[in-house]
Amino acid sequence: PSILDLAVIEGDGIGKEVVPQGLRALEAALEPAGVAVRTTDYDLGAGRWHRTGETLTDEDMAALAKHDAILLGAVGDPGVPSGVLERGLLLKLRFGFDHFVNLRPTRLVPGVSTPLAEPGEVDFLVVREGTEGPYVGNGGSMRTGTPLEVATEVSLNTAVGVERVVRYAFEQAEARRGKLTLVHKHNVLVHAGHLWRRIVEEVGAEHPGVEVDYAHVDAMMIYLVQDPSRFDVIVTDNLFGDIVTDLAGAIGGGIGLAASGNVNPTGAFPSMFEPVHGSAPDIAGQDKADPTATVLSVALLLDHLGHVEPAAAVRAAAENDLAARAADASLASRGTARIGDDLVAAITGR
Amino acid sequence: PSILDLAVIEGDGIGKEVVPQGLRALEAALEPAGVAVRTTDYDLGAGRWHRTGETLTDEDMAALAKHDAILLGAVGDPGVPSGVLERGLLLKLRFGFDHFVNLRPTRLVPGVSTPLAEPGEVDFLVVREGTEGPYVGNGGSMRTGTPLEVATEVSLNTAVGVERVVRYAFEQAEARRGKLTLVHKHNVLVHAGHLWRRIVEEVGAEHPGVEVDYAHVDAMMIYLVQDPSRFDVIVTDNLFGDIVTDLAGAIGGGIGLAASGNVNPTGAFPSMFEPVHGSAPDIAGQDKADPTATVLSVALLLDHLGHVEPAAAVRAAAENDLAARAADASLASRGTARIGDDLVAAITGR
Numbered sequence: 047p048s049i050l051d052l053a054v055i056e057g058d059g060i061g062k063e064v065v066p067q068g069l070r071a072l073e074a075a076l077e078p079a080g081v082a083v084r085t086t087d088y089d090l091g092a093g094r095w096h097r098t099g100e101t102l103t104d105e106d107m108a109a110l111a112k113h114d115a116i117l118l119g120a121v122g123d124p125g126v127p128s129g130v131l132e133r134g135l136l137l138k139l140r141f142g143f144d145h146f147v148n149l150r151p152t153r154l155v156p157g158v159s160t161p162l163a164e165p166g167e168v169d170f171l172v173v174r175e176g177t178e179g180p181y182v183g184n185g186g187s188m189r190t191g192t193p194l195e196v197a198t199e200v201s202l203n204t205a206v207g208v209e210r211v212v213r214y215a216f217e218q219a220e221a222r223r224g225k226l227t228l229v230h231k232h233n234v235l236v237h238a239g240h241l242w243r244r245i246v247e248e249v250g251a252e253h254p255g256v257e258v259d260y261a262h263v264d265a266m267m268i269y270l271v272q273d274p275s276r277f278d279v280i281v282t283d284n285l286f287g288d289i290v291t292d293l294a295g296a297i298g299g300g301i302g303l304a305a306s307g308n309v310n311p312t313g314a315f316p317s318m319f320e321p322v323h324g325s326a327p328d329i330a331g332q333d334k335a336d337p338t339a340t341v342l343s344v345a346l347l348l349d350h351l352g353h354v355e356p357a358a359a360v361r362a363a364a365e366n367d368l369a370a371r372a373a374d375a376s377l378a379s380r381g382t383a384r385i386g387d388d389l390v391a392a393i394t395g396r
Numbered sequence: 397p398s399i400l401d402l403a404v405i406e407g408d409g410i411g412k413e414v415v416p417q418g419l420r421a422l423e424a425a426l427e428p429a430g431v432a433v434r435t436t437d438y439d440l441g442a443g444r445w446h447r448t449g450e451t452l453t454d455e456d457m458a459a460l461a462k463h464d465a466i467l468l469g470a471v472g473d474p475g476v477p478s479g480v481l482e483r484g485l486l487l488k489l490r491f492g493f494d495h496f497v498n499l500r501p502t503r504l505v506p507g508v509s510t511p512l513a514e515p516g517e518v519d520f521l522v523v524r525e526g527t528e529g530p531y532v533g534n535g536g537s538m539r540t541g542t543p544l545e546v547a548t549e550v551s552l553n554t555a556v557g558v559e560r561v562v563r564y565a566f567e568q569a570e571a572r573r574g575k576l577t578l579v580h581k582h583n584v585l586v587h588a589g590h591l592w593r594r595i596v597e598e599v600g601a602e603h604p605g606v607e608v609d610y611a612h613v614d615a616m617m618i619y620l621v622q623d624p625s626r627f628d629v630i631v632t633d634n635l636f637g638d639i640v641t642d643l644a645g646a647i648g649g650g651i652g653l654a655a656s657g658n659v660n661p662t663g664a665f666p667s668m669f670e671p672v673h674g675s676a677p678d679i680a681g682q683d684k685a686d687p688t689a690t691v692l693s694v695a696l697l698l699d700h701l702g703h704v705e706p707a708a709a710v711r712a713a714a715e716n717d718l719a720a721r722a723a724d725a726s727l728a729s730r731g732t733a734r735i736g737d738d739l740v741a742a743i744t745g746r
């Protein structure tokens with residue numbers, strides 16, 4: 047039987063509860079395909095940092111690099127200073143493994159409640175650049191801590207980096223409904239903005255079947271709230287993607303349902319899949335967390351590794367479960383593990 | 397009788413329709429106070445650029461600088477390349493007149509429809525920094541137009557610049573409900589983020605009566621959609637403020653109702669007031685534009701110049717008019733000028 051060799055980073059808080067359910071769904075979906083899952087746990091996150099002061103060592107990176115993919119729960123707790131795990135762990139993984147595609151789908155499943163009055167059919171995919179822009183960590187400060195401090199943050203954007211993610215987004219649009227929207231702020235950030243515009247035009251010329259439009263990131267706030275159904279594929283820079291996808295999450299029924307993939311489509315390094323929500327220390331350890339976002343992230347993982355049917359089975363199970371909650375209020379009281387049971391049952395049909 | 401010496405930039409498209417109604421409201425409100433309005437028109441915007449190639453000359457700036465305040469409608473049309481009027485006119489005014497406070501209130505008036513399911517009472521004020529951050533125009537590109545292009549955008553932040561706007565925001569919070577929320581992304585943009593955090597802590601220590609909290613800009617998307625009533629004063633950087641205020645506009649009933657002030661609280665230069673919406677070429681010249689955002693911007697102008705009672709009268713007229721629309725559908729068919737008539741009648745009580 048073939049083997050899927052998975053690195054598992056449960057992380058902190060509810061990460062430790064949702065990841066096991068994600069793994070059960072993964073195993074259940076791959077079983078009919080004759081694929082076994084071999085997991086290796088990596089102790090990374092706030093817990094390890096408190097104990098050892100380490101975030102992610104070179105040895106960790108070298109070991110992680112050998113796996114087919116990585117599943118991550120959530121990292122962080124209120125005792126870790128801002129930036130330590132973000133820059134030292136999450137972004138180090140994204141940059142180190144060249145995860146230039148940050149994939150974030152939003153599908154509003156019938157029955158899922160949204161703060162929007164009456165949304166139409168919502169099904170779009172944000173393709174967020176993952177290795178450039180204001181996230182590169184190229185900033186600094188002088189006269190730090192004084193009344194004369196100056197602090198900078200530099201957004202770095204390369205034609206190579208923009209082109210590879212734009213190309214990926216066009217391919218997704220071809221395979222979906224044939225629409226691509228570039229989100230930027232090229233009327234103010236003229237240099238980075240014009241680079242993005244040029245590349246979208248150039249790659250767009252190779253995809254005449256894809257309809258291309260553009261929205262400034264500020265106007266995008268309004269479009270997403272007022273008419274999210276108009277979007278298919280949205281391609282954008284790292285920071286704008288961070289912001290737009292949280293709004294998308296809220297519109298899609300809450301960040302608690304949002305899945306994501308940090309993907310290196312070349313396969314040169316393992317891609318990493320994670321729910322967008324955090325470690326939620328306030329509800330951790332109480333069997334209260336909803337594993338749906340993790341399970342939907344597992345579906346993205348399966349798609350990425352070419353297991354298209356298992357991916358569809360996992361996604362269908364999660365989406366049907368969400369729809370069922372609208373019809374049957376008693377389902378809302380289920381804990382993390384019980385939701386996992388129900389999803390496994392739906393996937394295996396047992 | 398005293399004189400308010402106002403520079404008027406109608407600009408393009410619906411700017412030419414909404415500004416005259418704003419001026420009528422201004423005059424009506426100041427009449428009882430014995431203040432006359434003297435206006436000087438400035439021909440700026442897409443129209444002038446098409447005719448002359450000029451955006452904003454040194455002579456324009458020198459002349460504008462002499463007025464008590466500036467009222468601007470909207471500038472732009474699809475024939476002007478991206479960035480020309482933004483950087484060359486709007487941002488040149490904000491930077492040249494050191495408009496370090498960009499004021500954007502959101503009040504959801506009873507009866508105004510919002511895409512949100514059931515919002516509570518919404519009444520918050522975004523204090524957006526106006527002269528720093530990624531808006532400074534400090535970027536560039538090399539190997540431009542080639543496959544090896546690199547483009548940068550530099551966010552510049554100074555303790556002086558952050559402190560003055562944070563101080564202003566705390567004063568607003570003192571005068572309102574005593575809550576201030578800093579919005580940034582200090583877990584990724586660590587240098588600029590830590591500067592903002594430090595200054596908010598320092599100035600906060602001088603305002604023990606103000607409750608301070610913090611939200612990452614991405615999480616802010618969710619909070620604003622799910623529970624906008626929790627906010628009072630929001631202080632944030634130039635780019636985050638641009639994004640957050642458009643979402644706020646959508647939540648407050650649409651960007652068509654959103655007012656703004658580009659304020660220099662020192663009085664060293666005239667402040668500028670403008671509706672947040674654009675020139676809307678698609679409906680221009682048809683008496684279809686809603687002048688409400690302009691009239692609400694006039695209320696901000698009056699407040700800024702210390703005309704507190706006239707400001708309240710203008711705001712009440714506009715808000716009552718919005719509430720009346722919910723009760724009487726026939727009001728929805730009024731044109732720009734008719735709405736102006738009704739607002740003037742409400743302000744003067746005639």
Ligand SMILES: CC(C)[C@H](C(=O)O)[C@@H](O)C(=O)O
Nearest residue numbers: 132136137288322583584614
């Ligand atoms: C935790 C943080 C570094 C991260 C980001 O900003 O990308 C998160 O907000 C996300 O969207 O995955």
Ligand SMILES: CC(C)[C@H](C(=O)O)[C@@H](O)C(=O)O
Nearest residue numbers: 233234264482486487638672
């Ligand atoms: C037109 C543009 C330069 C401007 C900005 O980005 O500030 C606008 O979006 C606004 O919010 O006033």
